[in-house]
């Protein structure tokens with residue numbers, strides 16, 4: 001299906017509709033996350049031809065053929081370098097990267113570290129179902145301790161990473177948490193993340209009814225609360241860390257921390273300062289047919 005190149009009035013969710021059959025399990029949180037992503041983009045009046053949607057490999061990554069937009073489906077664990085590069089080439093385009101906890105906290109965890117410390121101005125959406133979904137329910141580094149999984153029926157011998165402790169140790173400027181059953185909250189959080197000045201980290205606790213038998217939809221419904229409605233001030237770093245990291249009783253959701261004072265990577269890139277054009281505008285069309293003949 002082609003993407004309409006011209007804007008005809010304000011975008012609406014139907015502009016993002018894609019005919020591809022959905023292959024996710026019944027009750028998968030990916031349905032809700034995709035719906036909220038569309039709603040957030042539409043409410044910000046961003047049409048499919050105006051946004052880059054970069055997907056990692058995993059169940060969530062199959063969103064790449066289920067909604068429209070300029071989409072890429074990258075290598076497992078490697079979507080952040082791609083998304084960052086796309087943004088640096090075309091800083092005027094909103095760039096969203098989507099990754100699973102397997103991709104982002106195991107195989108590609110190095111890219112998450114460097115994306116946050118580099119402060120690339122992109123939105124990162126973590127589909128946190130606490131397991132490797134696409135490869136059928138192996139434990140990831142975010143799987144809870146003592147939970148039997150397909151290749152670790154006695155629970156994992158390693159310690160589970162505590163994602164919020166880890167993220168806050170990297171001095172982020174935007175940290176949010178939400179969950180896949182609350183579409184209005186996900187939409188609100190995603191809109192704020194897309195509009196944030198630098199790197200925005202959005203942890204979406206995602207129901208996975210087939211392989212995650214611990215953080216179920218019902219568990220999330222009972223435990224998650226809206227910290228912003230509860231009076232939490234996202235500019236308060238100490239309070240943000242506390243409510244983000246302590247999930248023993250309740251799970252705080254919403255915009256937990258935001259700081260717009262710090263310049264992002266592109267703003268600090270000296271050779272680009274004062275330059276009016278973008279890298280994509282500067283690329284000249286070059287005839288490479290002569291070069292290609294050398295390889296025939």
Ligand SMILES: Cc1ncc(C[n+]2csc(CCOP(=O)(O)OP(=O)(O)O)c2C)c(N)n1
Nearest residue numbers: 058059060076100101102103131132133134
């Ligand atoms: C480089 C590479 N390593 C491993 C794989 C195999 N692989 C594909 S999907 C996947 C797990 C995906 O889990 P996660 O990132 O948590 O996403 P989910 O499927 O749960 O949405 C793995 C290990 C691969 N395709 N490429």
